[in-house]
Amino acid sequence: MTRRLPIFLALTLVACGSDTAPPSTSPSATPAASAVAPSRSAEPTAAAGAAVPAPGSDSVIYPPNPGQIVVAVEAGHGGCLDWGVPDPGERGQDFSEKAITMAIARALADRLAADGVRVLLVRDGDEALAGDHYPALGCDGAQFRDVNGDGIAGFGPDLPEATRTRDELQARLDRANLARADVLVSIHVDSITDAAGTPLPIARTETFYTDETPWGEMSAQPLAASVQDALVRAMDAVAAYERQDRGINAHNLYLVAPSLLEPTAERPDPLRQPTRGALMPAILVEVGTITLPEEHELLLDGIGTAAAADGIFEGLVAWFGQRDLAARITPAGTEPGDPPEAVPGEGPPFRPQPMEGRPLRLRIANTGTRAWDAGARLIGGWVASDGPYLYGIPEGITPVGPELPALEPGASVVVEVDIGEPPPGGGLAWFSLQVGAENLAGHGSPALQLFSAAP
Template sequence: MMQNNYYIKVRGYLLLLLTIGSFSAAAVNQVQGVRVWPSPDNTRVVFDMATAPEHKSFTLDKPDRLVIDLSNTKGGSSLPQVSGESALIKSIRSSGDGNKMRIVLDLTRAANANVFALPPTPPYGHRLVVDLPDNNPTQPAPPVAIRAARDIVVAIDAGHGGEDPGSIGPSGFYEKNITLPIAKQLARLIDAQPGMKAMMVRTNDYYIHVNKRTEIARGQQADLLVSIHADAFTSPQPRGASVWVLSLRRATTEVGRMLEQTERHSELLGGVAEIIKDSANERYLAQTVLDLSMNHSMVTAYQVANEVLQELDKIAYLHKKEPQAASLGVLKAPDIPSILVEVGFISNPQEEKLLKSGGHQAKVAQSLFSALKRHFEKSPPADSLFAQHRSREHRVSAGESLSLLAQRYNVSVDDLRSVNQLTSDSIRVGQTLRIP
């Protein structure tokens, strides 16, 4: 009787193991989608997976390839249709059977691939990500030497992008699809204004790390960084636009961090750093320059934020009527005045509908441009065309006449009268006249 019980137990265990084995065999992973996100200096390939991927990867040359082996994954020679393309990737193919799959990326040149898994983040599930840095990116034109009347450079950062959709509205609309159109329209308005030039941090739907956004702006010698976003909350009620600047606490932290990076002092100090041999003295000078620069950046950013709020108030509801301070990564540059504009709450159904509207996006872009232009007209960089125009102003003193000023500035009385919209030659003490 005991022997029979023993055989019954053994048979039960075997059945249990077979059952577990069948479940394991049925629970293999699967590639559900393939997306390619190219950017100027990096290509990201994303494989959407049914469950968390188990992977190993290596590279081959002659020809250049990246090989990814997926275990516990349904094999086969057919992948889902690839979305997107990149000049770095010739093709993406696969092979395998049973519980193994090999994916091969045929490359146009060698690249140091970074392969890693990402957990589910709405709207995406499990993902296997391949980052391929472009070892030969298109080199930007060298910055133009500063001249007597240069353009004011505004760096425009369209928030999120690529694999990072940002917040998601009730209808499923992505924040990244709001920020980029507004950024592009703002860039067009800036480029059409003599004396101003726009520089897009990202020009299309791809991902850029938040730390690199400020580096890109600095590389183009930007006078101002404007980052465009759409806000969100856990409930649909909050609404309205707001503008954020760097908090003092984050500012102090960033200055300290840059002081520790002695290899970047020449970048921050310009040619002065090359003649400073004593590293201790260089640090003191860097501290002074960075403190002055940070103070200027924060004051300027606060002034710009107020101008932006004043314009946005004409076309939208304001969530906050004063600039808000925060430790946001994109605002961290101590040497570039930076603001972050939340154009509204995408989590609010009414505002999501409004933010999706091309007409409203155009109004937002126009408001931002008007605010920026007014700020730089009031406080232009000293070597800019805006500053040159402003210097051609004259404050009338006692005993001066229109004909006397015309002689002094070598212009005609008629031109003076026309540019200042005067109906007569009468002027008053303290009056400011524009000089054509």
């Protein structure tokens, strides 16, 4: 099933480049290009408007230009309050799901980094991103934050079920979205019990995705299938017991679901759905199971950890090798995938970077496998918004900046755009790319979002 991205009726586009300022029309019209480059630019004197060829590499994920690829790896669960599936043998948290998922995530991150790809470890250690403070259970982490904007935060019997969980998962989605990851891989380990809760000695692998985003069937489903197939092969190769291949499953688990603006018949409970869903193809992988003791031991062992990481890596290789249309838009002088750092306060911890420089210099890279003809355009403008960032394509967005030259896979270009002053009271600058008939934000390439710097 395919669904359009939600339209943001509540948001008003107050200004865009074509209304408030002439777009920079050609590189030769902006002789002062180098003078406006941020001082931390890696290429402060790069001429705007000229195609920069793909550097090439021996990467297997994306040979033309792996440094423009960002993979977000989310180790499921974590922190004092959320161990995930506990050890059936009651040996403690080092044997629980959260420890196994972190070990696999680190092994996968190492493989990706060695391939030249940038990695966002959504959590990097035994931590929660949205608070972990509950002294009654010995948890003395940071205070809870209302990340999803429902007005409540915390943990305990007086709060609706999963209050803490949904703020935590929303924070993890926000971090991957704002890093504009190409894919989000959430790593979990399952437990299988009978109706009475007795662990069943079954080992199996299963991968979840959603087909309800605009890119769900086209992109998330093949991602899930590639990772599932390679992961099953890798786990089978090191297991001395029977394993089950449960295949892929289209199911709106929180980490993979589209944004839920209003409850629907299929998704009646907004508590179990993200306010700001993943803006890229996202999968949740149940790598294996804790309830078969042999599999649990394998997953605690370096051999099982490496096999799981290898399987996910090989699945990503297969998927990136056939991803035809994708782009990365980065403020020139910043690195792709720089993770947003938490801001203090009680609300969402992760926010877009401030917009710096006017005109703005943006690097646009073709990160797909298909070459672009000349004529692709940035689309964007200022949007008035109270939220931390936008999770759909705002209305009224128009082309800004010059037409792009033809770009081979991995090639990039720096352009200058001027979208004028932010709206009174501040706002978000939103940029995506129009390639042919496709708006890439509707194709699973997250838009660049920047907030207006504080007055």
